[in-house]
Amino acid sequence: xxxxxxxGYGTVGSGVVEVIETNKSAINKRAGxxxxxxxxLDLRDFPGDPYExxxxxxxxxxxxxxxxxxxxxxxxxxxxAYDFSKKALLAGKSVCTSNKELVASHGPELIQTARExxxxxxxEASVGxxxxxxxxxxxxxxxxxxxxxxxxxxxxxxxxxxxxDKEGAGFEEVLREAQEKGYAERNPEADVEGYDACRxxxxxxxxxxxxxxxxxxxxxxxxTKITAADFKYAKQMNKSIKxxxxxxxxxxxxxxxxxxxxxxxxxxxxxxxxxxxxVYVHGNMLGDSMYYGRGAGKLPTASAVVSDVVDxxxxxxxxxxxFWENEDVQVKGIEEDNGKFFVRVKAxxxxxxxxxxxxxxxINVGIAEEFAFMTQVITEKEFNAKIDEIGGCINRIRILSA
Amino acid sequence: xxxxxxxGYGTVGSGVVEVIETNKSAINKRAGxxxxxxxxLDLRDFPGDPYExxxxxxxxxxxxxxxxxxxxxxxxxxxxAYDFSKKALLAGKSVCTSNKELVASHGPELIQTARExxxxxxxEASVGxxxxxxxxxxxxxxxxxxxxxxxxxxxxxxxxxxxxDKEGAGFEEVLREAQEKGYAERNPEADVEGYDACRxxxxxxxxxxxxxxxxxxxxxxxxTKITAADFKYAKQMNKSIKxxxxxxxxxxxxxxxxxxxxxxxxxxxxxxxxxxxxVYVHGNMLGDSMYYGRGAGKLPTASAVVSDVVDxxxxxxxxxxxFWENEDVQVKGIEEDNGKFFVRVKAxxxxxxxxxxxxxxxINVGIAEEFAFMTQVITEKEFNAKIDEIGGCINRIRILSA
Numbered sequence: 114x115x116x117x118x119x120x121g122y123g124t125v126g127s128g129v130v131e132v133i134e135t136n137k138s139a140i141n142k143r144a145g146x147x148x149x150x151x152x153x154l155d156l157r158d159f160p161g162d163p164y165e166x167x168x169x170x171x172x173x174x175x176x177x178x179x180x181x182x183x184x185x186x187x188x189x190x191x192x193x194a195y196d197f198s199k200k201a202l203l204a205g206k207s208v209c210t211s212n213k214e215l216v217a218s219h220g221p222e223l224i225q226t227a228r229e230x231x232x233x234x235x236x237e238a239s240v241g242x243x244x245x246x247x248x249x250x251x252x253x254x255x256x257x258x259x260x261x262x263x264x265x266x267x268x269x270x271x272x273x274x275x276x277x278d279k280e281g282a283g284f285e286e287v288l289r290e291a292q293e294k295g296y297a298e299r300n301p302e303a304d305v306e307g308y309d310a311c312r313x314x315x316x317x318x319x320x321x322x323x324x325x326x327x328x329x330x331x332x333x334x335x336x337t338k339i340t341a342a343d344f345k346y347a348k349q350m351n352k353s354i355k356x357x358x359x360x361x362x363x364x365x366x367x368x369x370x371x372x373x374x375x376x377x378x379x380x381x382x383x384x385x386x387x388x389x390x391x392v393y394v395h396g397n398m399l400g401d402s403m404y405y406g407r408g409a410g411k412l413p414t415a416s417a418v419v420s421d422v423v424d425x426x427x428x429x430x431x432x433x434x435x436f437w438e439n440e441d442v443q444v445k446g447i448e449e450d451n452g453k454f455f456v457r458v459k460a461x462x463x464x465x466x467x468x469x470x471x472x473x474x475x476i477n478v479g480i481a482e483e484f485a486f487m488t489q490v491i492t493e494k495e496f497n498a499k500i501d502e503i504g505g506c507i508n509r510i511r512i513l514s515a
Numbered sequence: 516x517x518x519x520x521x522x523g524y525g526t527v528g529s530g531v532v533e534v535i536e537t538n539k540s541a542i543n544k545r546a547g548x549x550x551x552x553x554x555x556l557d558l559r560d561f562p563g564d565p566y567e568x569x570x571x572x573x574x575x576x577x578x579x580x581x582x583x584x585x586x587x588x589x590x591x592x593x594x595x596a597y598d599f600s601k602k603a604l605l606a607g608k609s610v611c612t613s614n615k616e617l618v619a620s621h622g623p624e625l626i627q628t629a630r631e632x633x634x635x636x637x638x639e640a641s642v643g644x645x646x647x648x649x650x651x652x653x654x655x656x657x658x659x660x661x662x663x664x665x666x667x668x669x670x671x672x673x674x675x676x677x678x679x680d681k682e683g684a685g686f687e688e689v690l691r692e693a694q695e696k697g698y699a700e701r702n703p704e705a706d707v708e709g710y711d712a713c714r715x716x717x718x719x720x721x722x723x724x725x726x727x728x729x730x731x732x733x734x735x736x737x738x739t740k741i742t743a744a745d746f747k748y749a750k751q752m753n754k755s756i757k758x759x760x761x762x763x764x765x766x767x768x769x770x771x772x773x774x775x776x777x778x779x780x781x782x783x784x785x786x787x788x789x790x791x792x793x794v795y796v797h798g799n800m801l802g803d804s805m806y807y808g809r810g811a812g813k814l815p816t817a818s819a820v821v822s823d824v825v826d827x828x829x830x831x832x833x834x835x836x837x838f839w840e841n842e843d844v845q846v847k848g849i850e851e852d853n854g855k856f857f858v859r860v861k862a863x864x865x866x867x868x869x870x871x872x873x874x875x876x877x878i879n880v881g882i883a884e885e886f887a888f889m890t891q892v893i894t895e896k897e898f899n900a901k902i903d904e905i906g907g908c909i910n911r912i913r914i915l916s917a
Contacts, residue, residue: 132658132800142725143657143836237655243801245655252654253639253647255545256534256821323544381807384786398534398818399645402808405783406801416800419658427836434545434829 115144115426116180118152120197121188122159122168125211125238128415129185130164133422140419144426148419151181172197176204182232183425185418186210195219202226202234209421211238211414217312217328220319221439228432235421235433240313241266241390243413244406245420250320250394251435257396259321263359263513266313268388268409269297269304270336270356274373275386278353283341296388306335307356307371314358317392318369321360323436326369331360332447334372338508345478346455346485351378354510355385366445374513375455382513448494452514456500457485457507465503483507490514517546517828520554520577522599523590524561524570527613527640530817531587532566535824542821546828550821553583574599578606584634585827587820588612597621604628604636611823613640613816619714619730622721623841630834637823637835642715643668643792645815646808647822652722652796653837659798661723665761665915668715670790670811671699671706672738672758676775677788680755685743698790708737709758709773716760719794720771723762725838728771733762734849736774740910747880748857748887753780756912757787768847777857777914784915850896854916858902859887859909867905885909892916 117133119126133140133148141147152175153167162168172193175181184201186208188194194215198208202223210216215223216236227234237247241264250259265271269291276287288305291297303309315328336356347354352375360369376383381403385391390408395401407413424433455476458466463484467473473486488496500506519535521528535542535550543549554577555569564570574595577583586603588610590596596617600610604625612618617625618638629636639649643666652661667673671693678689690707693699705711717730738758749756754777762771778785783805787793792810797803809815826835857878860868865886869875875888890898902908 136658136660136800139660140658142838145836244804245651248655249647249651252826253650253822254818255825256538256542256818258538258541381786384783396818398538398814400809400815402646402806404804404806406804412800413802416656416658416798420655423657424654434547436544 115146115148115182116151117148117183117185117422118154118175118181119150119185119187120154120194121186122153122155122157123187124411125414125418126153126185126187128411129187129418132412132415132419140423144423146426148422148426151178176200181206182429183207183209183422185422186212187418188212189214191215191218198223198234199226202230202232205230205232207233207235207425209235209418209425211418213239213309213312213316217315220316221325221437224435224437225439231430231432233425233428233433235424236316237421238414238417240316241392241404241406242408242410243416244390244392244404244408246317246392246404247320249404250317254394254396254399257398259394259396261359261361261395262314262317262321262392263357263382264314264317264392265355265382265385265390266358266392266408267304267310267356268390269301270310271385271390272296272388273305274336274339274354274356277339277341278344278347281341281344284337284339305337307333310356310358311371314360314369314371318360318442319437322362322367322442324438324440324442326360326442326444330444331369331371336373339373339510340508342480343508343510346457346476347375349476349478350375352376353383355382357513365449367442368445368450370447370450372511374511376513377515380513380515449492451490451492453490453512454488454496454509455485455512456488456509457483458503459507460484462503469499469503487512517548517550517584518553518582519550519585519587519824520556520583521552521587521589522556522574522596523588524555524557524559525589526813527816527820528555528587528589530813531589531820534814534817534821542825546825548828550824550828553580578602583608584831585609585611585824587824588614589820590614591616593617593620600625600636601628604632604634607632607634609635609637609827611637611820611827613820615641615711615714615718619717622718623727623839626837626839627841633832633834635827635830635835637826638718639823640816640819642718643794643806643808644810644812645818646792646794646806646810648719648794648806649722651806652719656796656798656801659800661796661798663761663763663797664716664719664723664794665759665784666716666719666794667757667784667787667792668760668794668810669706669712669758670792671703672712673787673792674698674790675707676738676741676756676758679741679743680746680749683743683746686739686741707739709735712758712760712773716762716771716773720762720844721839724764724769724844726840726842726844728762728844728846732846733771733773738775741775741912742910744882745910745912748859748878749777751878751880752777754778755785757784759784759915767851769844770847770852772849772852775912777912779915779917782915782917851894853892853894855892855914856890856898856911857887857914858890858911859885860905861909862886864905871901871905889914
């Protein structure tokens with residue numbers, strides 16, 4: 114019998130309880146032992162809930178119970194999640210988390226603490242919801258040198274951009290609708306500004322490098338400036354616009370970025386629509402592979418947390434492999450990165466733009482006041498200098514190379 | 516130091532040696548020990564090859580060397596691969612294989628032998644080439660009850676069908692071209708008749724059930740009857756035609772099948788083109804997820820074999836989890852399966868077809884001699900009876916439900 118405590122009885126926490134209950138026999142078989150929810154930590158009481166007698170308000174009850182061997186941290190946020198996780202690991206209790214903020218900010222430290230205390234700090238649910246991606250990176254792609262990861266890692270923004278694409282609607286309008294449907298938070302900043310995707314690509318990038326990629330060093334741009342007109346141009350170019358989180362280990366150094374990108378219809382990420390997420394991985398032997406599924410939601414995310422619990426149950430007293438050392442990766446400044454850009458300038462800047470960018474491809478969707486074009490490959494620094502030179506642009510969107 | 520032997524120095528075997536050499540430092544770090552190729556078994560000699568001094572012709576040299584702990588079986592075929600694998604496992608040496616025929620026919624027995632001898636029989640490379648799919652099923656989706664798997668599992672047929680779709684070409688013509696380019700064998704039967712995909716879905720289905728799905732019991736239909744005209748109709752319906760290998764665990768029993776299917780543009784498998792493979796998995800908590808990548812080829816397949824070697828190295832003396840009991844799953848006869856069909860009949864059968872099928876949707880691409888339509892959901896048995904009733908059809912293709 115494996116005694117489990119759940120921290121936070123919100124969406125994901127209650128999902129964990131539901132998954133363990135619903136798939137009991139399959140899960141216990143795979144865990145090699147019966148999983149039993151002993152405690153649920155929450156500030157609130159849940160009168161009438163079938164698990165109301167498991168609810169406690171004091172973390173120390175869990176910490177001091179030697180029977181509890183696995184803790185699911187589904188609270189989110191840094192405090193008190195960090196304190197609880199750290200104390201649990203120091204007491205030799207494994208922690209399985211869906212908390213991307215905490216993993217992105219304290220991952221290597223907590224992994225190290227787990228290792229020193231012969232337990233595990235696992236975080237499959239922190240990226241891509243229910244999509245198995247952490248374990249494939251750690252356990253499956255072990256013969257690869259992974260050189261790039263490109264992900265659609267935020268369901269809210271992907272839902273918004275998909276709607277804008279299919280319906281020709283504007284950002285504000287679609288955001289409002291997403292909020293009404295519960296697909297976007299009332300305060301949508303973490304999603305629409307790309308902060309959520311930034312935490313997630315920091316985690317994946319760290320696993321790719323085996324060292325720490327600090328999320329603060331990843332250039333992050335949201336989707337709030339994307340308009341219906343941008344999608345008109347995209348369609349004309351047989352492309353769509355997606356918020357991509359990417360990192361690349363190149364001869365010129367390590368680059369990472371979160372930003373909206375124009376992406377071609379032929380790219381497998383093009384078809385990742387609505388609340389779905391996907392992670393596109395390039396390895397030096399395997400080439401391209403992709404992992405696709407529901408990036409959020411109660412049961413998918415909880416399923417990933419429970420898969421970590423199963424892993425813990427099968428490795429009691431043993432730390433499973435995870436290479437994420439507490440040594441920082443040198444992330445290159447974005448100004449040295451390069452690529453092609455889609456650009457819209459006022460119509461009267463046409464001559465200047467043509468002079469500044471030399472070789473460019475015009476795109477026309479019949480908006481008379483504008484001149485729109487695609488650049489050649491150029492560094493971010495050069496690009497910005499040229500845009501300054503011609504007195505600014507209406508909008509510019511990076512283009513994903515095929 | 517982990518001493519490794521490779522059985523068969525063909526495409527995949529030489530790839531294994533290349534992967535271990537190229538990614539040496541990353542692989543050894545993950546394996547927790549240095550991997551060293553000690554022997555290569557082949558009937559041939561390889562004068563001038565950097566590994567020529569490792570080549571042996573007698574399997575007993577490997578079997579009797581107590582230093583060898585992991586064997587990569589990349590020979591293919593049942594004999595002598597079965598004998599060699601069985602003897603190795605009985606001697607406590609782990610076996611990592613890319614041999615789908617052997618896994619599909621003797622999987623549970625060899626897994627059981629490995630368990631009894633505290634070693635491992637691993638087969639990540641046997642399905643989907645380099646796509647991590649066996650390990651995600653065994654290690655990641657552990658909180659799920661998986662209820663269906665739908666895969667594009669054969670690169671040759673997917674290449675042929677993609678070409679026919681994009682270029683409007685006929686089957687024979689594209690097959691010839693694929694043979695010239697080395698994408699299809701000179702004897703293409705195993706691919707184009709669906710036998711290869713059948714072995715692979717048998718393996719995935721067995722892992723889904725935890726019991727043995729016999730490949731002989733899976734209804735298998737190839738792509739040789741698909742014509743350019745079928746693709747014309749598909750296009751008209753915003754669909755493509757793919758060879759799908761699928762299994763479904765339903766209230767009515769367990770169904771499995773390999774056959775060409777019409778598939779909608781909205782389905783994630785629609786965009787899986789050329790030599791790429793993908794496995795689409797539905798779990799009761801997670802919903803849909805998909806695993807995509809190169810389904811064949813020297814280095815991708817070898818990368819999967821080496822990931823198994825790494826797993827063995829990390830679990831010396833211990834058997835990793837794999838539920839595939841030697842108890843047969845009752846596979847339902849195809850006549851009880853149901854779905855929609857696309858059907859082409861001679862134009863003079865129009866009235867009869869309309870009478871027999873009642874509600875149907877006509878599809879017209881301007882072929883005057885034909886009447887083409889889509890049925891409602893119907894069992895295979897009823898469908899065949901109705902087709903007999905109207906005196907046969909020109910062709911019929913199943914339609915994947917959304």
